[in-house]
Amino acid sequence: MDMPHHDPMRGIFLKIASVVIFLCMSTLIKAAGKDMAAGQITFLRSAFAMVPIIVFLAFKGQLVDAFRTRDVMGHLKRGFVGILAMGFGFYGLVHLPLPEAIAIGYAMPLIAVVIAAVFLKEKVGIYRWSAVLVGLTGVFIITWPRLTLFREGGVGSAEAMGALAVLLSATLGAVAMVLVRKLVKTERTHTIVLYFSLSASVFSLATLPFGWNALGWEALGLLAMAGFCGGVAQLLLTASYRYADVSTIAPFEYTSIVLGLAVGYFLFGDIPTSAMLIGTAIVVSAGIFIILREHRLGLQRRAARKHVTPQG
Numbered sequence: 001m002d003m004p005h006h007d008p009m010r011g012i013f014l015k016i017a018s019v020v021i022f023l024c025m026s027t028l029i030k031a032a033g034k035d036m037a038a039g040q041i042t043f044l045r046s047a048f049a050m051v052p053i054i055v056f057l058a059f060k061g062q063l064v065d066a067f068r069t070r071d072v073m074g075h076l077k078r079g080f081v082g083i084l085a086m087g088f089g090f091y092g093l094v095h096l097p098l099p100e101a102i103a104i105g106y107a108m109p110l111i112a113v114v115i116a117a118v119f120l121k122e123k124v125g126i127y128r129w130s131a132v133l134v135g136l137t138g139v140f141i142i143t144w145p146r147l148t149l150f151r152e153g154g155v156g157s158a159e160a161m162g163a164l165a166v167l168l169s170a171t172l173g174a175v176a177m178v179l180v181r182k183l184v185k186t187e188r189t190h191t192i193v194l195y196f197s198l199s200a201s202v203f204s205l206a207t208l209p210f211g212w213n214a215l216g217w218e219a220l221g222l223l224a225m226a227g228f229c230g231g232v233a234q235l236l237l238t239a240s241y242r243y244a245d246v247s248t249i250a251p252f253e254y255t256s257i258v259l260g261l262a263v264g265y266f267l268f269g270d271i272p273t274s275a276m277l278i279g280t281a282i283v284v285s286a287g288i289f290i291i292l293r294e295h296r297l298g299l300q301r302r303a304a305r306k307h308v309t310p311q312g
Contacts, residue, residue: 011244015252018236020292021229023259026093026101028226032080032219034094038087039207040215041094041223045086046200048227049234053197055192056235066190071183075192078179079199081172086200087207089169095162096146097270103142103280104166104259105173109287110135112174120178128293131286135257139281143167189238250291254284 029041050230057063093101110132116122144162183192215223240249257280264270 003232006243008244008248011240011242011249012252014236014240014243015249017254018233018240019253019256020259021233021236022100023256023263025226025229025233026098026260027263028222028229029090030098030268032092032094032222032226036073036213036215036219036223037207037211038091038096039204039210040179040212041090042083042087043201043204044220044223045090045230046083046136046197046204046228048224049195049231050194050201051228052231053194055161057194066091066194067189069191069195070186072152074179074187075195076199078176078183078192079196080203082177082196083174083200083203084212085169085172087170087204088165091165092162092166095158096166097272097276098264098268099257099260099270099272099280100142100146100163101166101274101284102257103276104139104163105170106257106280106283106287107136107139107167108170108173108177109290110139110283111171113290115174115178116181126176128290131289131293135283135290138286139167139277141282142150142276143279145273160258164202178193193234193238197234245295248295251288257284 025045029045032041054063057066089101091103092104096104113124113128113132117124143163146160178194261272264272
């Protein structure tokens, strides 16, 4: 396995590249239309994502090693939760304007703080709790106009369900993040990436009896390209953490909202509402605050360890 190298600019470049390609994936899925079951989208996305991942691991001579694992059940749990998160996310993606789906998804790191505090007993101070509450308020501002459409039915109801689906996807994604934190203690990165795509493909294939639709060549091609993009983006994202600290590159995740606004407007005619813009600004600000706070706490912990001298 390659050793980490400290090259922040390369890490930032790889992170931004992953954000752009993940956005391409989302755009292709949305362009494929609303006539597909979420499980069907999840299967095709996961299956085709394995192509670049397997090719890359084979090129690096790590493919056989990637299949070796000490925690099969851990991978299965992460895969099951992950495909649920993807399925709900894809449902919301095709029923909501692209920028709104992206913005609501930003709730995931905020919810992860709550889950880590409750289930992993991680210590969370007043500053991060405050940021979480502020950020979730931003999510509420974004979703509320959609949720009130429950009263109107029709398309409005579908959009409301889409908003709830993305929020549920963010919650499940936060659970998956916690499961990954446990996996990284014993598992290699390429093993985690490979087993996720593999398990997600198998689990989502089980939804076949629940109403998959016959796809034309155009829709199938779009979803195949989306899956391929997802695999490439995952590899780039993984590589970015090899060259820079999480706190350095994580804020660049929020470039996706700017790109999403442009793609949504020019390709799908999505015009952002004031509630969406205000709520997104609040969520992004809270997320960046948590990232910077984590970075500062990490520096303090490292400094404290340096001052501890062995006794005896």
